[in-house]
Amino acid sequence: GKLSFRTLIETLKNIPAHTRVKFHAQYSESIIGSDSKDISGKTVSANPNLRLAKPISIRNKRFIAVVISILFLLTFPLHLLLQKKRSRFFANVLAVLFLQKEWVGYASPAKSLPSLKPGILTTTGVPSSLNLLPLQSLESSDSWYASDYEVMQDIRIIWMGYKYLGA
Numbered sequence: 643g644k645l646s647f648r649t650l651i652e653t654l655k656n657i658p659a660h661t662r663v664k665f666h667a668q669y670s671e672s673i674i675g676s677d678s679k680d681i682s683g684k685t686v687s688a689n690p691n692l693r694l695a696k697p698i699s700i701r702n703k704r705f706i707a708v709v710i711s712i713l714f715l716l717t718f719p720l721h722l723l724l725q726k727k728r729s730r731f732f733a734n735v736l737a738v739l740f741l742q743k744e745w746v747g748y749a750s751p752a753k754s755l756p757s758l759k760p761g762i763l764t765t766t767g768v769p770s771s772l773n774l775l776p777l778q779s780l781e782s783s784d785s786w787y788a789s790d791y792e793v794m795q796d797i798r799i800i801w802m803g804y805k806y807l808g809a
Contacts, residue, residue: 691789692755692756692788692789692791693788693789693790693791693792694755694756694758694787694788694789694791695756695788699791700756702793703744703791703793703796704741706793706796706797707738707741707744707745707796708738708739708741710738710745710797710800711735711736711738711739712739714731714735715735715739718732724804725805725807725808726805726808727808727809728808730808730809731807731808734762734807734808737762738762741759742759743759743760743761743762744758744759744760744761744762745761745762745763745796745799745800745807746761746762746763746764746765746787746795746796746799746800747759747760747761747762747763747764747765747770748761748764748765748784748787749764749765749766749770749773749775749780749781749783749784750777750780750781750784755784755785755788756788762806762807762809763799763800763803763806763807764780764783765780765783765784765786765787765799766780766783767799767802767803768803768806769803769806769809771809772806772809
């Protein structure tokens with residue numbers, strides 16, 4: 643934050659050719675740079691731009707979870723017929739309604755992602771007990787979910803994993 647662009651450019655001319663250079667702007671949380679003048683630079687950030695990290699996304703996620711829980715309660719006779727573990731299903735509905743759980747949570751212990759309550763289903767569409775993928779695949783699924791989060795994603799996962807909602 644103290645060097646002028648002219649000083650930076652002059653200093654860069656004196657750095658050996660095989661040295662990689664990245665820049666960190668004062669008061670930012672990211673590092674940027676390119677390994678070649680012909681290639682677009684990469685950004686390294688402690689807080690990547692995740693949709694799920696935005697307050698509006700968290701509010702929408704909670705809102706849709708409560709709405710779905712209320713719909714499940716209003717249509718309970720139907721679920722009595724369709725769910726194998728009826729009591730567990732309704733316990734999950736109440737847990738989500740009272741914001742103790744999420745319908746969709748992470749598939750792996752996500753330390754670098756926005757925090758979520760435990761999920762009935764995971765980002766893979768099944769309960770955590772049925773996730774048989776390698777940890778790296780589960781982490782990738784969680785990262786994609788957090789970076790591209792949309793309410794319709796939760797609705798799709800709940801719809802496809804309906805039979806597991808009583809797990």
